[in-house]
Amino acid sequence: MASADTFNIFIYGKGGHVAMPNLTVDPIVTSSRFVNKSQIIASREINPSNTAVIxxxxxxxxxxANVIPSSAHLQGTAQTFNNKLREExxxxxxxxxxxxxxxxxxxYELHYGHTSNN
Structure with missing residues (x-):
């Protein structure tokens, strides 16, 4: 059975009004970049013969609609049949x-939890 580990990510920036985005550290942009970059783990860093999904x-x-938030909360899962990949x-x-x-x-804060399926 595949592992199904969950993770929570909190990204912290500096919120503010959209009229002055130069005074913010936008967690929307940061989170979006992270989500896009995280997709390379399964598609480019793992041998295609191993099943892995993040x-x-x-x-x-x-x-x-007019305030850039100060933080973001992302949740996800990482799944694989390979225990070595799971640890990585x-x-x-x-x-x-x-x-x-x-x-x-x-x-940021990253909280990663392993799930055991017996």
């Missing part, structure tokens, strides 16, 4: 997350 399934930011996933996700956040002047 999915970002929840993307929550702000609640206003948290490091792969954190490497991409850290690089993206550093580039965008943001900070």
């Amino acid at each position: 999915s970002i399934c929840s993307f929550q930011l702000g609640n206003s 996933f948290p490091g792969c996700i954190e490497r991409i997350l850290a690089g993206t956040c550093e580039t965008m002047c943001s900070t």
